[in-house]
Amino acid sequence: MPRLLRTCLGLGLALAAALTLPLAASAHALAQSSVPAAGSAVQQPPTQVSVTFGEAPDPGLSTLQVLNASGQSFAAGPTRAAPGDPLTLVVPVKTLPKGVYTISWRTVSSVDGHYAAGSLVFGVGVSPQSATVGTASVSGAGPPPSALAVAARWALFAGLVLLLGAALVTAVVVGEPARRLLWLCAAAWGMAAFGTYGVSESQRSAAGASWTTLFGTSLGHQLVGRIIPAAIAGAAVLAAWLARGPAPRRLAVVAAGLAAAGGMWADAASSHAAGEATVWINVLLQWLHIVAVGVWIGGLAALLLSLRGLDGERRGAAVRRMSTAAAVALALVVATGIVRSVVEVQSWYALGATPFGQLVILKLVLVAVLAGLGAVNRFRHVPRAWRGVTGLRRVASTEVLLGGMAVLVAAALVNVSPPISAGAAGPPAQIVATGSDPGTTVKARLVASPGTAGFNQFTVTVSDYDTGQPVDASGVQLRFSLPARSDVGGSSLDLKRSGVGTFTGSGGNLSLDGRWDVDVLVERGVQSAQVSLQLATRTVPPVITVQEGKGPIPTLYTAKLADGRSVQVYLDPNKPGPLIFHSTFFDAKGTELPVTTCTITLAPPGGGAAPLSVQMLEPGHFVADVTMAGGRYHAVISGSTASGESISVALDVAAGQ
Numbered sequence: 001m002p003r004l005l006r007t008c009l010g011l012g013l014a015l016a017a018a019l020t021l022p023l024a025a026s027a028h029a030l031a032q033s034s035v036p037a038a039g040s041a042v043q044q045p046p047t048q049v050s051v052t053f054g055e056a057p058d059p060g061l062s063t064l065q066v067l068n069a070s071g072q073s074f075a076a077g078p079t080r081a082a083p084g085d086p087l088t089l090v091v092p093v094k095t096l097p098k099g100v101y102t103i104s105w106r107t108v109s110s111v112d113g114h115y116a117a118g119s120l121v122f123g124v125g126v127s128p129q130s131a132t133v134g135t136a137s138v139s140g141a142g143p144p145p146s147a148l149a150v151a152a153r154w155a156l157f158a159g160l161v162l163l164l165g166a167a168l169v170t171a172v173v174v175g176e177p178a179r180r181l182l183w184l185c186a187a188a189w190g191m192a193a194f195g196t197y198g199v200s201e202s203q204r205s206a207a208g209a210s211w212t213t214l215f216g217t218s219l220g221h222q223l224v225g226r227i228i229p230a231a232i233a234g235a236a237v238l239a240a241w242l243a244r245g246p247a248p249r250r251l252a253v254v255a256a257g258l259a260a261a262g263g264m265w266a267d268a269a270s271s272h273a274a275g276e277a278t279v280w281i282n283v284l285l286q287w288l289h290i291v292a293v294g295v296w297i298g299g300l301a302a303l304l305l306s307l308r309g310l311d312g313e314r315r316g317a318a319v320r321r322m323s324t325a326a327a328v329a330l331a332l333v334v335a336t337g338i339v340r341s342v343v344e345v346q347s348w349y350a351l352g353a354t355p356f357g358q359l360v361i362l363k364l365v366l367v368a369v370l371a372g373l374g375a376v377n378r379f380r381h382v383p384r385a386w387r388g389v390t391g392l393r394r395v396a397s398t399e400v401l402l403g404g405m406a407v408l409v410a411a412a413l414v415n416v417s418p419p420i421s422a423g424a425a426g427p428p429a430q431i432v433a434t435g436s437d438p439g440t441t442v443k444a445r446l447v448a449s450p451g452t453a454g455f456n457q458f459t460v461t462v463s464d465y466d467t468g469q470p471v472d473a474s475g476v477q478l479r480f481s482l483p484a485r486s487d488v489g490g491s492s493l494d495l496k497r498s499g500v501g502t503f504t505g506s507g508g509n510l511s512l513d514g515r516w517d518v519d520v521l522v523e524r525g526v527q528s529a530q531v532s533l534q535l536a537t538r539t540v541p542p543v544i545t546v547q548e549g550k551g552p553i554p555t556l557y558t559a560k561l562a563d564g565r566s567v568q569v570y571l572d573p574n575k576p577g578p579l580i581f582h583s584t585f586f587d588a589k590g591t592e593l594p595v596t597t598c599t600i601t602l603a604p605p606g607g608g609a610a611p612l613s614v615q616m617l618e619p620g621h622f623v624a625d626v627t628m629a630g631g632r633y634h635a636v637i638s639g640s641t642a643s644g645e646s647i648s649v650a651l652d653v654a655a656g657q
Contacts, residue, residue: 152198159192165298167257316386470501
């Protein structure tokens with residue numbers, strides 16, 4: 001099989017693995033959900049608050065604070081992990097008076113040692129609508145990586161890469177380490193030792209921990225995991241300097257390289273890969289990626305120092321062996337890099353719009369340039385190496401330099417959360433509605449972000465109906481109503497002019513999940529106009545399971561929510577025509593949740609959603625009479641508990657299917 005065909009086949013298999021293997025990046029220790037929920041209003045003060053994260057936080061280095069509007073803390077004890085749930089942190093709280101409260105969280109991931117922080121808002125007896133835009137979000141972020149964090153990680157990577165390359169050249173390419181190679185090993189070990197200390201110091205500083213308490217935390221365990229292979233490598237390098245004779249010296253250098261490979265494993269096991277499912281596959285791919293860089297770039301650096309002692313056919317043979325090893329390593333770097341990038345970046349949008357994705361692009365560009373330089377050496381200079389290596393040295397030196405830059409980019413990548421971890425795998429969430437007034441004089445485009453129930457940022461652009469030019473209105477007012485809930489009063493929001501034809505504002509007017517009627521009043525004196533729009537709040541799709549029924553046995557539709565709760569729906573009888581729509585709410589233990597009010601909106605295949613007349617059989621179990629024809633209907637079910645918590649799901653159901 002031609003070499004080019006083998007390479008393309010290998011890369012194709014790597015891409016297929018990325019798309020088919022059970023590899024998925026979970027969020028790092030960033031908030032995913034909370035109790036009370038972000039942006040919610042509860043009637044009964046909680047005795048504790050909890051936040052669930054995408055990756056297990058270290059309880060000894062992570063904190064939850066519950067603060068009122070003046071900054072007073074209401075925590076009644078230390079932050080601890082929830083029993084049986086390492087992803088959740090819990091803090092007891094004092095009695096909370098009526099008001100708006102902020103849960104401020106700081107986490108250090110027990111998996112990769114990354115620090116992150118964020119906050120969310122809830123209300124006791126009141127809606128937290130006066131909070132800042134975005135407080136309903138449970139997301140958060142880590143600070144930008146410090147110069148020490150990036151420099152230390154680069155030194156660690158570079159040192160391990162050079163040690164492994166020296167071992168490869170000694171064991172396979174040349175056969176005996178020259179004194180210049182021993183100097184390289186000593187310098188590489190020094191870099192790795194500094195990197196080991198610097199990585200831990202940057203993490204310790206970010207976490208606010210002391211060195212005396214560090215070893216009782218996950219950061220200390222990770223440090224020990226790095227110290228052991230570094231110590232073994234240091235002892236091996238010292239043994240190589242003290243050894244008498246080529247055989248023991250060669251054995252010592254190889255031992256140092258194997259210890260470097262162990263250090264690479266320790267780093268991969270405490271990196272992004274360790275927080276991604278399936279863990280062992282991702283960690284193995286990450287380790288192979290670093291090892292391949294060591295063979296390729298580290299081997300080239302070691303070869304350049306070893307060429308001076310070689311001449312003639314021996315030099316040509318050594319260069320050919322190194323060229324073959326570098327080609328295999330390059331293919332492995334590209335293959336594992338493809339898989340890891342797909343897992344961590346997830347989307348084309350995130351590749352170009354996030355710092356992590358942009359660093360991935362830069363790394364890919366550097367690898368492509370390196371591959372081109374490698375091809376020049378392999379096909380032009382390697383066949384002539386037995387006669388001279390001037391051209392080969394020049395190109396290989398450039399490869400090592402660019403390889404060092406690629407390692408620097410990798411060091412920055414390790415310190416930046418992947419897009420899937422930061423919740424940045426797609427464009428900013430929003431909902432959009434457009435329309436015109438009955439007199440067809442103006443058009444209005446309304447954008448609500450993030451588009452979920454709670455606080456939103458609203459932007460309205462007004463343009464002339466005929467020309468499309470911006471309309472210079474004096475103001476815009478939004479008026480909100482929820483047709484499915486007659487008990488929910490309307491509200492209004494005045495927007496501020498931010499440009500010709502553009503108006504913005506923020507508020508909690510979309511307080512509940514559902515389809516809202518929004519009237520856009522465009523104020524233009526005697527030419528004022530009103531545009532009527534509809535906005536359906538955006539909900540996070542639940543996991544829907546369907547248990548098919550046959551004959552009189554109904555089909556069960558179960559919507560599983562992120563907090564462990566669920567909503568079960570079935571139709572009785574299980575056939576088109578007049579029937580009863582059943583909806584039951586369950587808690588995380590599978591027992592009926594005492595939901596006291598419920599609304600159900602049902603939309604037939606052709607559209608035109610209509611609210612159903614709902615009755616409560618018992619708290620948590622609701623029914624509604626409805627007539628359904630064939631086809632799939634879209635149902636939106638919203639319930640409220642006695643404490644004011646809202647539970648909403650949307651799913652498709654079909655009578656007789």
